[in-house]
Structure formats: structure tokens, C-alpha cells
Amino acid sequence: MTSSPILSPLPDAQAQCEKLAELIRPTLTPNTALIGIFSGGAWVAERLAALLSLPEAPGMIDISFYRDDFAEKGLHSQVRPTQIPFDVNDRRLILVDDVLYTGRTTRAALNEIFDFGRPERVDLAVLADRGCRELPIAPSWCVWNLELPDRKTGLTLCRQTPDNTLFWKVECHA
Amino acid sequence: MNLAIRNGHLVDPKTGLDRPGDLFVSQGKIIAVGAEPPGFRAEKTIDAAGLIVAPGLIDLSARPAPLASDLAAAVAGGVTTLVSPPDMEPTLDEPERVQRLTRQANDLELARLLPLGALTRGLAGERLSEMNRLAAASCVAFSQGKSPLPDTRTLLSAFEYAATFGFPVWLQPQDECLSRDGVAHDGEVAARLGLIGIPVSAETVALSTLITLAADTGVRLHLCCVSSAAGMEMVKEARARGLPITCDASIHHLHFSERAIGFFNADARFNPPLRSERDRDAIRKGAAAGEAALSSDHTPQKQDDKQLPFGSARPGATGLELLLSLTLRWASEENLPLPKALAAVTSRAADILGREDLGHLGIGARADLCLFKADDAWTVAPDTLVSENKSTPFQGQTLLGRTRFTLVDGKVVFAAA
Amino acid sequence: MPDAPLPPQNHTPQLDARGALAHLLCIEGLPRETLTRILDTASSFLGLADREVKKVPLLRGKSVFNLFFENSTRTRTTFEIAAKRLSADVINLDISRSSTAKGETLLDTIDNLCAMHADMFVVRHADSGAPFLIAEHLRRMGYDDIHVVNAGDGRHAHPTQALLDMYTIRHFKQDFSSLTVTIVGDILHSRVARSDIAALSALGAGEIRVVAPQTLLPRAVASLGGASCGARVFHDLRKGLADADVVIMLRLQNERMNGALLPSAREYFQHYGLTPEKLALAKSDAIVMHPGPMNRGVEIASEVADGQQAVILNQVTFGIAVRMAVMSMLAGR
Numbered sequence: 020m021t022s023s024p025i026l027s028p029l030p031d032a033q034a035q036c037e038k039l040a041e042l043i044r045p046t047l048t049p050n051t052a053l054i055g056i057f058s059g060g061a062w063v064a065e066r067l068a069a070l071l072s073l074p075e076a077p078g079m080i081d082i083s084f085y086r087d088d089f090a091e092k093g094l095h096s097q098v099r100p101t102q103i104p105f106d107v108n109d110r111r112l113i114l115v116d117d118v119l120y121t122g123r124t125t126r127a128a129l130n131e132i133f134d135f136g137r138p139e140r141v142d143l144a145v146l147a148d149r150g151c152r153e154l155p156i157a158p159s160w161c162v163w164n165l166e167l168p169d170r171k172t173g174l175t176l177c178r179q180t181p182d183n184t185l186f187w188k189v190e191c192h193a
Numbered sequence: 194m195n196l197a198i199r200n201g202h203l204v205d206p207k208t209g210l211d212r213p214g215d216l217f218v219s220q221g222k223i224i225a226v227g228a229e230p231p232g233f234r235a236e237k238t239i240d241a242a243g244l245i246v247a248p249g250l251i252d253l254s255a256r257p258a259p260l261a262s263d264l265a266a267a268v269a270g271g272v273t274t275l276v277s278p279p280d281m282e283p284t285l286d287e288p289e290r291v292q293r294l295t296r297q298a299n300d301l302e303l304a305r306l307l308p309l310g311a312l313t314r315g316l317a318g319e320r321l322s323e324m325n326r327l328a329a330a331s332c333v334a335f336s337q338g339k340s341p342l343p344d345t346r347t348l349l350s351a352f353e354y355a356a357t358f359g360f361p362v363w364l365q366p367q368d369e370c371l372s373r374d375g376v377a378h379d380g381e382v383a384a385r386l387g388l389i390g391i392p393v394s395a396e397t398v399a400l401s402t403l404i405t406l407a408a409d410t411g412v413r414l415h416l417c418c419v420s421s422a423a424g425m426e427m428v429k430e431a432r433a434r435g436l437p438i439t440c441d442a443s444i445h446h447l448h449f450s451e452r453a454i455g456f457f458n459a460d461a462r463f464n465p466p467l468r469s470e471r472d473r474d475a476i477r478k479g480a481a482a483g484e485a486a487l488s489s490d491h492t493p494q495k496q497d498d499k500q501l502p503f504g505s506a507r508p509g510a511t512g513l514e515l516l517l518s519l520t521l522r523w524a525s526e527e528n529l530p531l532p533k534a535l536a537a538v539t540s541r542a543a544d545i546l547g548r549e550d551l552g553h554l555g556i557g558a559r560a561d562l563c564l565f566k567a568d569d570a571w572t573v574a575p576d577t578l579v580s581e582n583k584s585t586p587f588q589g590q591t592l593l594g595r596t597r598f599t600l601v602d603g604k605v606v607f608a609a610a
Numbered sequence: 611m612p613d614a615p616l617p618p619q620n621h622t623p624q625l626d627a628r629g630a631l632a633h634l635l636c637i638e639g640l641p642r643e644t645l646t647r648i649l650d651t652a653s654s655f656l657g658l659a660d661r662e663v664k665k666v667p668l669l670r671g672k673s674v675f676n677l678f679f680e681n682s683t684r685t686r687t688t689f690e691i692a693a694k695r696l697s698a699d700v701i702n703l704d705i706s707r708s709s710t711a712k713g714e715t716l717l718d719t720i721d722n723l724c725a726m727h728a729d730m731f732v733v734r735h736a737d738s739g740a741p742f743l744i745a746e747h748l749r750r751m752g753y754d755d756i757h758v759v760n761a762g763d764g765r766h767a768h769p770t771q772a773l774l775d776m777y778t779i780r781h782f783k784q785d786f787s788s789l790t791v792t793i794v795g796d797i798l799h800s801r802v803a804r805s806d807i808a809a810l811s812a813l814g815a816g817e818i819r820v821v822a823p824q825t826l827l828p829r830a831v832a833s834l835g836g837a838s839c840g841a842r843v844f845h846d847l848r849k850g851l852a853d854a855d856v857v858i859m860l861r862l863q864n865e866r867m868n869g870a871l872l873p874s875a876r877e878y879f880q881h882y883g884l885t886p887e888k889l890a891l892a893k894s895d896a897i898v899m900h901p902g903p904m905n906r907g908v909e910i911a912s913e914v915a916d917g918q919q920a921v922i923l924n925q926v927t928f929g930i931a932v933r934m935a936v937m938s939m940l941a942g943r
Contacts, residue, residue, distance in 0.1 A: 081654060084666035084938070093942035094668075096647065100654040134663035384828035385638065387738040387765030387804055392829065456623055456635075457739030500717055500747070502737030504764070 032176060032185040035146050035162045036063060040070035042160040043113065043144060050139070051111045053077035056128050057099055059117030059176035062185055063146060067115060077115070078103035085127035101131065108136035117176035119145040119161065122154035147187075149174055194236050195219050196603055197229070201241025201564065205248065206536035207553035216246055218560040221602035226554055239605075241564050244597055247535055248552050249273025249561035250520075251542035253441045254417055255491035255513055256281050257306070259581055260294070263493065263513060264303040266580035268607035270514035271563030271596040273304055274542075274551060275491075278363075278417075279311040280338025286311035286322050288330035295331050303606050305561070307546065309336040309363055312351050316340040321351055324360055333546060334361040334415065339464055341369035345402060352410040361413040361547075366403055366424065367465060371395035376504040378466040382451040388504060391466050393421045400424055404431045407438060415545055416440040418490055420465040422475030429484050439545045442476045443490035444512060444519040445586065449473065453586050459499045459506035460586040463490075466508075480537050481527055486545055487537040489516040493582035510585040514578055517565060518592035525593075531567075560603035569595035623745055626754075633745045633758040634936050636767035637808035645812055649777050651935035652928070658695060659927075668938050669698035672729040676702045677719070678761070679735040684903065685761055688926070689732045689770075692933035696941075698730075716740065717747050724748070730757045730941060738764030738801075757940040759933075765799050770936060771901050772805035774929040776813060778921055779856050781928065782897050786810070790817040792850050792892070793841075794882060795860030795909055796826045802901045803860055804834065811835035817842065821850035822882065825871040847882050854892040859884055859900045859910050867908070875908045885911045889919065897921045 055064025055077050064077040080101040083094060114128055125143060132138065142159035149167050167174060173190045196218040203214045203226065210226075217225040217233055224230060255275040257263030267275055277294070279285035285294065291308050298306035310332030314320045317340075324335055335355055342348050342364070355362050372395040377383040379390025400416070404427065407414040419425055419440045428440045445463055450470040453461040461467060479485045492509025499506050516538060524534030543552025550559045571577055573587045599607035622639030626632040631644060658664055674693040678686050686702060693700045705719060716735075723731070733741045741760040748756050762768040783789055791810055797803045797820050810818050818835055820827065821844045832840050844850035851857065867875040889898065898910075898920045906912045914920060 083654070084668050089668055089942045094651065094938055098651050098654045100657050102657065130667070134666070135661050379829045381830040381833040384830040384834055385804070387763075387767070387801055389765075390829060457742045459743075497715070500715075500743065502716070502735065502740040502743055502764075504737050504739070 029187040029189065030163060032146065032187050036066040036185065037070060038162045039063070039144055039146060039160060040067050042162070043067065044071060046142075047071060048111060050109075051113060052105055052107075053113050053115055054103065054128075054132065055079055055115045056124060057081045060115045062176065062178050062183075063117055064115040066185065067144070076104055078105065078107075080128055080131055082124060082127040082131055085131045087123055087127065103135055106136060107132060107138050109139045112138045112141045113144050113159075114141055115144050117146050118174050119143070119148045119156075119158050120151060122152045122156035125156050126154055146176065147174060194603065195234060196560070197233075197235035197238045198241050198246055198562070198564070199238060201244050201246035203246050203554060204531050204535060205554035206532045207540040207555065209532050210554065211530065211532050216554065216562075218600075218603040221560055221604070223554060223556055223558050223560050225556065239564070239598060241598075243566060244564045245531070245567050246554075247563050247565070248539040248554055248558075249563045249599060249601065250516055250538045251546070251552055252276065252491065252513060252516055252538070253486055253488040253542050253545065254278060254443070255489055256493070257491070257513075258282065258493060260297055261301055262579065262581040263491070264298060264301050264306070266511070266578070267304040267513045268599040268601070269579045269596060271517045271565055271599055272489075272513055273561035273563065273599060273601050274307060275304055275513070276307045276309060276333070276546070278309050278336050278338035280316060280340055284311055284316055285309065285327075285332070286314050286316065288323070288326045291327060291330040291332055302604070303601070305601060307331075307333045309334050309338075311335070312337050312355075312362060312364075313342065313347065318342040318344055318347060321354055324355060325358060328358070328360060334363050336363040336417070337365070339365060341367065343369040345406070348402070349406050349410070352406050352412040356410045356412040359413070361415055363415040363417055364403060365417040365465070366396050366399035366419065368395045368399040371398060376462065376466070377454060378451045378468040380451050380469050382454050386454065386457060386503070393423055393468065393472070396421050396424045396465060397427060400427045404436065404438065408434075408436055411437075413437045414439075418443050418446070418465055418488070419476070419479075419485060420446050420468050421472045425475045425479040425484065429479065432484065439486070440484070441486040441488045441542075441545070442480060443488055444516060445490065445510065446473060446476050447480065447487060447523055448519060449586060454503070457503040458586065459501065459503050460510060460584050460588065462503060462506050462508045463510070464508040477523060477527060480523070481529055481533070483536070483541065485537070486541045487516070487520060489513050493580055494584050495582055496584065499584045511578065511580045511582055512585070514580060515573065515585065515587055515592070517563065517596060518571075518594040519587070521567060521594040522592060560600055562598070562600040563596055564598040564600075565594055565596045567594050569593065571595050623742060623749075631939055632754075633741070633760075634769050634940065635741050635745060635758065635760045637769050637772050637805045637812065638767075640812060642812050642814070645773070645776065645809060648773055648932065648935050648939065649780060651939060652773075652777055652931040655695075655931040655934040656928070658931075658934075665695045665697050667697045669693065669696035669941050672698045672941055673727060674698045674700050674730045674732060674937070675723055675728045676700060676732045676761075677705055677723075677734070678703070679705045679716075679733070679740070680762070682734055682762070685734060688929050689759070689761060689933055692930050692937060693732075695930070696934055696937055698937070716743065720744055720747060721751075724751070724753055724756060728756055730759065730937065732759045732761050733763070734761040735763050738766035740764070759936060759940065762801055764801065765804070766801050767805045768801040768901075769805050770929070770933050771802050772809040773936065774925055774932040775802075775806055775858065775899060775901070776809050777928045777932050778899060778925050779897070781924070782921060783855055786813045786815045788816050789855045790819065790853060791815050791856040791858065792819040792821060792854040793858045793860065794821040794847060794850065794884065796862050796866060797822050797831060797860070798826045798828050799863065799866065800860050806858060807835045807841055819844055819850050819854070821845070821847050823872070826866075847884075847888055848891055851888055851891040854896055857884065857889070857892055857896055857898045859898065859904075861901065861903065862905055862909050875905075879908055883907070883909055883911060884914050886913050886917065889914055899925055902926070
């Protein structure tokens with residue numbers, strides 16, 4: 020794997036989180052709750068919850084059990100438990116992910132959320148939208164639209180230890 | 194007919210002969226070894242260059258079924274004489290059945306078949322069989338095969354009756370109660386796989402009974418398929434006391450331990466069970482020391498009878514065609530000279546049978562011969578075995594030693610293609 | 611002396627060429643990472659029971675056949691629930707009464723079900739090794755995408771029970787390396803004991819003890835668990851319980867209570883039954899487990915079974931999640 024020169028320097032993910040928080044802030048109601056998709060989306064959701072001073076911890080979902088490519092790829096080797104520490108019924112949910120791509124992950128996450136109950140509304144907040152959608156899904160908020168050369172180029176959000184700083188990484192899968 | 198076997202390497206386990214030489218046969222008997230007798234005119238000559246010329250193998254336990262395919266398998270494996278236990282289908286407890294079997298075997302003109310008569314009627318262990326009538330029908334000794342004879346009172350009577358007429362008794366030492374329901378050696382593998390165990394004591398308790406009763410009655414006793422170190426030790430001790438007792442062990446117990454079962458390999462199910470490595474090593478040493486003969490304990494099983502959960506699968510495997518190669522493998526692993534190794538399947542077996550005309554290359558012996566190429570590699574596979582039922586734990590293994598010619602009474606009954 | 615080369619069946623038949631789990635037949639031979647991964651996956655399934663919809667679509671469209679050649683409504687039900695929560699179609703076949711009675715062989719039955727496009731067989735059989743025979747047959751016939759889960763074979767193995775036991779222990783005790791685990795009862799006939807010992811040894815348990823009279827122990831019991839982590843044998847329950855962290859009680863089958871192995875249930879309880887007084891010899895925070903169904907007053911006193919230290923019902927709950935984990939890992943190989 021090599022870093023792609025075309026996208027350097029990469030934008031500051033920390034700053035992008037702040038920008039995303041500001042986009043969301045006007046729509047907040049006491050009924051709003053965040054749900055992040057493991058792993059990048061969960062980190063962003065945690066940042067957003069802090070930036071927006073939300074009283075509740077965000078929910079975290081692992082969509083491994085809802086993936087549509089299970090038959091081909093099998094179970095992800097690192098499944099984490101989905102944890103939604105609140106009742107989703109009649110809540111205004113904001114589903115948070117790091118990158119929006121084909122839309123399949125969002126589809127799986129929506130299915131999983133509806134197995135917990137019937138929310139009043141679900142919005143989608145992402146840091147990056149790299150296009151190439153395969154399903155009729157669009158973000159409610161996005162702070163970075165970008166084009167990547169091909170499917171082999173991966174855009175990943177990473178978290179640095181121990182200070183939990185978020186940063187982007189572009190990798191070329193040979 | 195006069196036959197000359199030239200340019201071979203002669204091996205006679207009885208005399209220790211182990212050198213190149215020619216062999217001359219007339220009217221089914223060996224008439225000269227080495228120099229051609231004056232005036233001998235060979236009507237047929239076999240060029241045995243590169244081959245070992247040895248006495249035909251004597252398999253002390255083989256249940257040929259179906260008869261034709263297994264007698265063909267026997268000669269393909271260099272076996273010229275096989276002893277058939279009475280637990281065949283049908284049971285050899287009636288003279289007519291024995292006569293029918295030997296007649297069928299003779300008509301095939303392949304290997305020599307020596308039947309063991311049932312010691313008790315129907316092998317039920319209750320009433321004595323008509324031993325004299327069975328002996329007249331060619332039974333060479335009396336046996337229960339793998340069927341138990343748990344009633345020691347009946348056993349004592351059977352020994353007394355057999356001893357009265359000088360009939361040898363051949364029994365597999367296995368206590369019925371201690372081996373009941375058991376399917377594997379009561380050791381590590383059975384513990385791990387949850388298989389019902391047969392303890393070594395099933396063998397030693399039975400041996401103790403058999404040896405004691407043999408000593409009391411004077412019966413000539415042969416113990417079949419001894420499987421344990423403790424069992425070998427008891428036989429050795431009884432022989433040292435001068436008792437007329439002999440024993441054999443199977444080629445499976447010579448080469449495999451309980452570990453061959455792996456994860457429920459039904460091909461490794463035997464009666465008696467494959468035991469520990471220590472037991473296997475004792476069998477190897479006992480056979481090398483001349484305490485035990487070797488048999489194939491050929492008990493062919495149909496595929497359907499093996500493709501069952503381990504405990505339901507039938508014990509036993511094909512072996513007639515493996516006897517030679519597995520004896521050679523044991524010889525090479527234990528660094529035994531060829532005459533000493535082949536003694537376990539020729540001269541020692543003939544001694545057990547009390548047959549001076551078999552199992553050696555001496556003048557006057559029957560010309561039962563096995564001509565084999567010792568370093569010929571072959572792989573045990575369904576298409577290399579002649580026997581109809583092919584299940585064996587040696588499946589897929591590469592062995593050395595392939596028979597080229599087999600002769601019975603001076604007549605070529607097998608010649609490799 | 612070198613052993614003759616061993617037949618192919620000697621290799622763990624449940625891992626495929628890439629080392630992935632193709633079948634779950636026994637614990638023995640599974641690497642620690644595989645066991646840990648099953649337990650980790652199970653913990654993700656555990657929360658499912660709290661949702662409005664208690665199922666996930668992972669095995670949608672797959673057919674899971676429960677082949678119970680030996681009756682066990684209880685175990686069958688847990689597999690059925692697990693499969694249904696994964697959205698599989700579950701077909702229960704009570705074979706002890708149907709085909710085998712008509713002379714059809716085990717492998718005939720399997721061939722028939724393969725022709726019906728089965729995706730997974732959950733097999734309970736009275737003969738040790740039966741699921742191995744099935745897995746080997748599937749391999750020979752080229753059915754590489756049909757998976758076998760051993761739901762208990764004879765006295766041999768009950769791997770999902772062992773996994774749920776390990777889940778339970780890990781849930782309450784976290785680290786295995788410092789634990790003393792005491793297994794009490796009929797080890798000889800117990801597939802649970804064999805699988806538990808294999809799993810504890812693979813996960814590196816500190817000390818594994820077995821407690822039973824000699825009549826209920828396999829002769830080579832000390833070799834269970836392998837050379838590195840063999841089980842320590844005790845005949846005295848009090849000594850076996852001393853400072854134990856985990857106590858696993860085994861069920862004593864009715865037919866073994868009066869006969870050649872044991873004189874009576876009463877005498878057994880006196881020596882090997884777990885009472886509050888004997889349990890007090892274990893660590894004060896020791897947990898008590900039982901694979902069920904329990905014989906109260908035979909192997910375990912009611913005060914213990916219903917007491918604070920018993921985690922027997924947790925085992926049942928965890929059992930569903932563990933079975934879901936196993937099925938999903940096999941099906942999505």
C-alpha cells in the first residue's frame with residue numbers, strides 16, 4: 020500500500036468534525052440522538068456528541084450481521100457488540116459515518132436500527148462523500164466531497180493513540 | 194514336472210541360507226539347492242535374476258471372503274498357505290462345511306487352505322464340536338476365532354478333550370466381560386475420543402486362564418493375535434517354563450498403535466484393538482526374538498460395514514497382500530536380516546502348524562515358493578489390491594516388496610504381469 | 611521407532627485448507643484464537659435479545675437441519691432458537707424414530723438431505739464420532755459448502771456446550787490463566803467434560819481438576835487436555851474443591867446410579883454431591899456451573915443450585931449467543 024500523492028495534503032479531520040457539528044447544531048432538539056457506525060463513524064459520533072454537548076452518549080452499531088456481502092465475505096473477524104443505550108422509538112436519530120461511498124453500509128445500519136424500534140426520523144451525517152453510490156441514499160450533511168481515482172483507492176479515518184486525534188489516510192489496494 | 198529356478202537369491206529362514214543360487218524342483222518338491230542334480234532336465238525354467246527366492250508365506254490367520262478373490266489375493270501377495278479360523282460364513286463346525294470349503298479352495302488351485310474347526314458348536318461356547326470328525330475333514334486345529342468362550346468349565350473340558358486326541362487349540366486371549374462393548378484400547382485415544390475401552394487386562398486375564406488350563410491339561414495351545422506388552426511377556430514366561438505354547442501377532446499390531454485411530458478412522462478398528470506404542474514395540478521385539486509368528490489376520494470388511502460411526506463399524510482389514518511388504522518394512526525398521534524376518538511368516542508358522550514339509554527350502558520340502566523383488570515400491574490403493582474388500586489403515590501408503598512369482602507344490606499359481 | 615505414517619483422518623478435519631472453520635466437530639485441535647473469536651462474536655449476539663426484533667438477517671435463505679439421532683428437546687431447542695435468530699429456516703428431524711428404523715444408513719440420510727439443499731447440519735448422535743463420519747462424507751462427495759455442527763456425539767464431544775461454558779467463565783472471571791477449574795462427576799461418560807477440558811486447556815486455564823470415583827473416570831484421564839495441561843485427578847471432593855474458582859458439576863445419568871459403577875444415588879450424593887458446606891471450601895467468589903438438566907439431591911443440592919454462586923441460567927442465555935456465533939462463522943466462511 021502506498022500513499023496517493025494526488026490528495027496530499029489531506030484535510031484536517033478534527034476541523035472537519037467541528038464544521039460538521041456546526042451544520043448539525045441548528046437542527047438539534049431535545050429528542051435528537053446520535054448513532055455512529057463502527058469504527059470511524061463511532062469516533063466521529065463521539066466527537067460530535069462532545070462538540071454539541073449532548074447529554075446522552077451516542078449509540079454505536081456494528082453492521083456485520085446486516086451486511087449484504089456476508090455470503091461472499093463471511094463474518095468480519097472483529098465484530099463488536101452494537102450498543103444503543105437509549106430507546107430508539109420516536110427519536111430523531113442522526114446516523115454518523117466517516118465516509119459515504121456505495122451506500123450499502125448505510126442501508127445495513129438503517130435495517131439494524133429498525134430492529135431496535137421505529138424512530139421518528141433518521142438523518143445521515145458524514146465527514147466525506149466519495150461518490151459512486153449504488154443505492155438511493157444521500158447525506159443530510161457532509162463537509163467534504165471528493166473524487167477518488169478508482170475503487171482500489173481507499174479513504175480511511177484513523178484514530179491516533181493516546182490523544183484520540185482523528186486523521187485521514189489514503190491507501191491504494193493493489 | 195521338472196522346474197529350475199535360476200539366478201535368484203535364495204533365502205531359507207530355517208537354515209539361515211542367504212546367498213545367490215539355483216533351486217531345482219521335481220514333482221512338486223524341492224530336490225536340490227545350489228548345484229544342479231546330475232541328469233536333471235528342466236522342462237521349465239524361471240529366471241529369478243534380481244529376485245529373492247523364499248519359502249511361500251504361511252498366514253496363520255486369514256478369512257478369505259469371497260473365497261476366489263481372496264485366494265487370488267493370497268498368491269498375489271506370496272502367501273502359499275493360509276489358516277482359516279472357524280468364524281467364517283458359514284461357521285466351520287460341521288465336517289460337510291469344512292469339506293465344501295476345502296474342495297472349493299482346492300478347485301481354485303491357488304493357495305493352500307488349512308481350516309481350523311470350531312472348538313464348540315456354532316462357536317457358542319457351550320457344547321464341544323465333533324473334533325475327530327472335523328479333523329478327518331482336514332481341520333488342523335480347533336478354535337473359537339474371535340468368538341468368546343466365557344465359561345471356564347467348558348474351556349477346561351474342551352482342552353481336556355482336545356488333549357486326549359492331540360489336537361492343538363488356537364485361541365485369541367480376550368476376556369469376554371472385560372472387553373464387552375469395548376471398541377478401542379483403554380488408553381489415551383479412547384479417553385480423548387470417548388470410545389469404550391478394552392483394557393490390557395482383558396488380554397492378560399484371559400492369558401492367565403488359558404495358560405493355567407493348558408498347563409493342567411497338556412493341550413498344545415496357540416495364542417492368536419497377542420496385542421500387548423504384558424501379554425507377550427506372559428507368553429514368553431510360559432514358553433520359558435517349557436509349556437507347548439506358541440503365539441502370533443498381526444501385522445497391524447506390528448505397525449500401528451492406537452494413534453492410528455486419529456479422529457475415528459474406522460479402518461483402524463481391530464479386534465483386539467490397536468494398543469499403545471509401548472505395546473506395539475513389545476510386539477516388534479517379541480517377533481524379532483522369535484517368540485511370535487506374524488499373521489495378516491485378514492478380515493476383509495465391506496465398505497458399508499466401515500462407513501459407520503467408529504463403534505458401529507466392523508473390526509478388521511484386508512491383509513493377505515500386505516503380509517510380505519509389512520514384514521519387510523518391519524525388518525528394515527528393526528535392522529533384521531532377511532532370513533530372520535521371513536522366519537516369522539514361514540518356518541516359525543510351519544513349526545506352529547507342525548508341518549515339516551512347509552516353510553523352508555530344504556530338500557524334500559514342498560515347493561511352495563515366493564519369488565519377490567525386495568525393493569519394488571508400490572502404493573496400497575484400491576486398484577493395486579486384488580482382494581475384493583479393500584479397507585485397510587495402510588491405504589495410500591507406499592511399501593516395498595512385490596511378488597513376481599508364487600508357486601504351490603511346484604506349480605506357478607501367480608506370475609506378475 | 612517411527613510410527614507408520616498415519617492415515618489422513620488424523621488431521622483435525624474441521625479446519626479447511628486455509629485454517630478457517632468448516633465444521634465445528636470438537637474443541638480439540640482448534641487454536642486459541644479461533645475459540646476467542648467465537649466467544650467475542652457471541653458477545654455481539656448477546657445484546658440481540660433486548661431488541662424489538664430479536665433476529666438478524668445473516669442466515670436468511672439458509673436451511674439448517676437439526677438431525678437429532680438421539681433425543682434432546684432441550685439442546686435442539688437452543689440450536690433452533692439460535693438458527694431462527696439468524697433468520698435461517700430450521701427443519702427439525704427426529705431421526706431416532708424415522709429413517710434409521712427403516713434400515714436407512716446414516717450416510718443415506720445425509721445424501722437425501724444434501725439433495726434437498728441443506729446448508730448446515732446440527733447433529734446429535736449416540737455414537738462417538740458420528741459427526742466426523744458425516745463431515746468426511748461431505749468432503750468426499752464434494753459438498754464443501756455444507757457445514758456440520760456437533761451437538762453432542764456419544765461420550766466424545768459437545769463443543770458448543772464447552773464454548774458456552776468458556777463464555778460463562780470468561781464473563782464472570784475474565785482471565786483464564788489464574789483460574790482453578792474443578793469438574794465433578796461422571797467424566798467417563800461425559801462429552802461435556804471432554805470438551806470442557808480441551809477448551810480450558812486451549813485457553814490456558816491455570817489448573818484443571820477432575821473429581822470422581824475411579825469407576826467414573828477414563829483410565830487415561832490424566833492425558834485429557836494434552837501433555838502440557840493435563841487434568842489433575844482427585845477422588846475426594848473436598849480436596850478437589852479447595853480454592854477452586856469455577857466448579858462444573860456433571861449430570862449423573864439415571865441408569866448409572868445403581869449398578870456396577872455406583873452402589874446408589876444416595877451414596878454418590880454423600881461423597882460427590884455439591885452441598886453448601888462443601889462449596890465453602892472453594893473460593894468465596896467461586897461460580898457453580900451445570901450443563902443441565904440437573905438431578906437435585908444427586909449431584910447438586912438445591913441450596914447450591916438455587917444459590918448466589920450458581921450461574922446455571924446464565925449458561926443457558928449465553929448458550930444461544932454462542933450457537934449463533936458458531937453458525938454465523940461457519941455459514942459465512
